[in-house]
Every structure is written in structure tokens, then in C-alpha cells.
Amino acid sequence: MAKGISEIDMKILKLLSKNARLTYKELAEMLGTTRQRVSRRMDRLEKSGIVRKYTVIPDYEALGYSHLVLGITLGPSVDIDEVIEKLRQIEEVKVIERALGTHNLVLHIIGPKDMRELEKIISRISKNNHGLEKMDITFVTEIVKFETL
């Protein structure tokens, strides 16, 4: 465990990763502690940035969206911050992760199902950014398991 993170913090985070809508009261009961203590710990976790976000994972298929993961490899002299700034402007790019390894950037696109429309989004990504050496395109067809902790 990282310094500054107590055992109760980790337990709270694990419970929230399964259901982020648990109330302070429910969390307190599950952990055998008080509502006040849970509220105080969560406040701290949120303010320190350890909690980035509470969010919903939807079934994109049921909503009529397609979900793509783009793994991007940049050329050696490319300014990654500049690329990221341009990617932020594209509404359908919902997730941007800096990375090391096979890819330098991992993007998630939540877009229309229509392939021609998707192609336009992808070409907006590649056209605006010189120095994209390689782009691996993967369509997520089903989220089999999704846990964050």
C-alpha cells in the first residue's frame, strides 16, 4: 500500500469500485465504522486526487454506440503534449491515456455505429497529428469483466 493510504481507505475504495453509489451509511455498516469516519476518509481521498472520478460504465451496444480502443505509437521526435491538446478537442475521444511500451497513447472512442462516420473521426485524429507512426484499431464488442480495484 502507498504511504498515506490506510487500510480503511483501501476498503472504502474497493467497495466503491463495485458500487460507487453506496451511501456513507451503507459503507459505514459494511465496514463496521461510523458514517462520520467514512465521510471524512472519502473527503480526503477526493481532495487528494486519489479518487479521480465516480462514473458509470454503460452498455455501449445497447445505447447504439461503438466503442473503439486506439493504440497509438508516436515517432521519436513528436511532442506528445501537443498531440494530447489536439485530441482533447475531439468530442468522441473520451479517454486519453499517456503510456509507455507498445503504444505511447491509448485512446477510447465512443462513436456512432456507422463505419463511414467512424472513419471520419479516426482520420481527424490522424490528419491533425503528424508523426503518428502506427495506430492499432480495436473494436470492443463486449465488456466481459470491469473492475477498477
Next chain:
Amino acid sequence: MAKGISEIDMKILKLLSKNARLTYKELAEMLGTTRQRVSRRMDRLEKSGIVRKYTVIPDYEALGYSHLVLGITLGPSVDIDEVIEKLRQIEEVKVIERALGTHNLVLHIIGPKDMRELEKIISRISKNNHGLEKMDITFVTEIVKFETL
């Protein structure tokens, strides 16, 4: 918009994607509707499976974890369901997504920072599964943007 999903459903989901802990009351105020209506719509979204999960996105770095994305390409005769069943047994494999395109499977590993420990986890994935043709390994170093809708 997919059939059966109303405009209010999409508005609720978008607000929850920004903050899944908003109360019925807060959502109702933001949308100019009643608490009862929000509660009814959310109940339906949850029961129908359109909401897969409410979860927390933590700062893995601050928690002392490493976050890896593995893009796996399977050989043509491999039974993907069998592979998935084996992957479900590995605790550190937190996300399993079936996919089409460059990769047939996208996995997220939340593991220790120690590289030798990580190597053990990755070799457990590859050893147990014959027919992994290729595995692209990417370390996520920073989540720059994370939205789900």
C-alpha cells in the same frame, strides 16, 4: 439514440458519467424534473443492464499500483471463451474486453509496481493460454482524460 432510450435517460447517464454519486434529488434539480421520475428512470436503466456499473476511477500511481493494457491477438483456431474463463481466475486482470480488429482481447492489469512481480502475472496469462499469437504490452503512465459518455 437506441430505441427504448429516452432523451432524459441520456441526460441522466451523461450526468452520472461525470459524477456517479449525484443523488436523485441533485439529478432532478439539474434536469428540472422530479426525484420520483429520476429514480424510476435509473431503476429501469439499471435493471435493463444499460448501466453496467457505477465505479470509481482511482489514481493508480498514488495508490502504488501499476496499470497495464494488454492487447492480445489470438490464433485463428483458439476458443476465446476458454481463454476468457482462464483469465477470470487471475485476480490482477481487472478488465476483460472481447474485441475485433488488431486485438481479439483487451485486458487491463492492476498490479504491483515491481517488474519481476508483473512479469510473473503476465507469464501466468501467456503460459496458461496456448494460441496467443501476439501480446502488445502498454503501461499507462497517466490518465489525461476519462469520460464514459
